Amino acid sequence: MTESHIAEKTGSRETETAILEAARNLLAEGGLDALSMRAVASQVGLSATAIYHWFEGKEDLVDRVVLHGFRRSEAYMWKAIEELPAGSMDRVAALGEAYIRFALENREYFKIIFAIQTPAPRHIDDVPGQGGYRVLRQCVVEAMDAGNIRRTDPDVVVLFLWSLVHGLVTIFMACDPKEMLAETGCCDDLDGKDLTIGLFARFRDLVRGGLEPEEGMGGGGDA
Amino acid sequence: MTESHIAEKTGSRETETAILEAARNLLAEGGLDALSMRAVASQVGLSATAIYHWFEGKEDLVDRVVLHGFRRSEAYMWKAIEELPAGSMDRVAALGEAYIRFALENREYFKIIFAIQTPAPRHIDDVPGQGGYRVLRQCVVEAMDAGNIRRTDPDVVVLFLWSLVHGLVTIFMACDPKEMLAETGCCDDLDGKDLTIGLFARFRDLVRGGLEPEEGMGGGGDA
DNA sequence: GGCGTTAAGTTAACACCGTTACATTAACAC
């Protein structure tokens, strides 16, 4: 409670950020298993128990690491749309693509939030939606105002789009997308991240026009 | 390699299934952390090491437990559509709803596949898509033949629908959906599983008709 | 200069964990 408290804290924070950075690297390289208190500590040059002076425990440490990831993701998504015209569907699509890119480039951050053993579900602010949700929502509302999206509850549309992209990413992170689409031959020349984005591109038509057949095209095939 | 091998094995399998059942319960109750070799063993009345005679290790045990979950999920989905007319969109929608129901009623099975630390992604056959993918694909193809779905690559449509539903479930398992839609007031009276399904119902319009505004409705609002 | 307090870190230990090595018991084949 003394006056010099602020300055004193500021200096010591270096240790805290060093711990966070080490944790971040371990997580990105080897996943949650590789992020052990002892591994983090040895990388920083401390004993494992010293970490408990800065973080409540492993869960707290991981939370803080992941939080940092979200902050980056928000910036990532803003950057993706900044040069595209407001109200355009291109903006909405670019946002989806950015989400995919970020997720696949930061698998471990991403997995943790949706994979972690949480007894209670996490608050929305702790989730990639944090920045993402609000950015997307703004784009959707603008697109509605511009007459590019049918006028309905914007939150339903946002969740619709978010679910679509998030589902695609999550599925492709768990299965081998290449194998999954082997029979189809669609996007044959692509793989990994590009395949996911290629498939996302093919979703655009469905999102825009829906699954319903065009009017006046006759009743489909030979049924 | 002796002749009595089969009968002998059949009798002993009871131990194996007892282990599986104990593992299943522990997983469903307390997640992957609660499923420890020692906990399983004590529940069956064995020593932890005895499990290694029936399973290669924890990973193998978990895999087998999850596999059982998939089998159930497939049956669950077949049952959901059996009384609905083939080729109808109701079938497709019922499948989505069944997927949501199963996921939320079997969170731990579900989480594991998409959450587990897999260096290499799992094969499609190891994923809820296993049964699910093929069931959904059949329904989509039938709906195309019946003229209820625009004719395009069915695998793209299947993945589109699967992504949508899977994303919705995954997001709602990680965030608090109630909180997320607080401002909107949509589906205000529902919660938990019902809210997710309620929201899924609102997706149906968007899936059918797309986001594009109807022709001849004028250029949207006041933009 | 001595005192109390706090920050920052240590070592030792606890209770788990998955897994391995090795011993044991029982049943069966020859």
Added chain:
DNA sequence: GTGTTAATGTAACGGTGTTAACTTAACGCC
């Protein structure tokens, strides 16, 4: 009987997150 194999047990290893108790250094204060 003897050998073999299935089925289980005990003891132990190296790892985990975490706690308790201790040190060491720095600071404010009188």
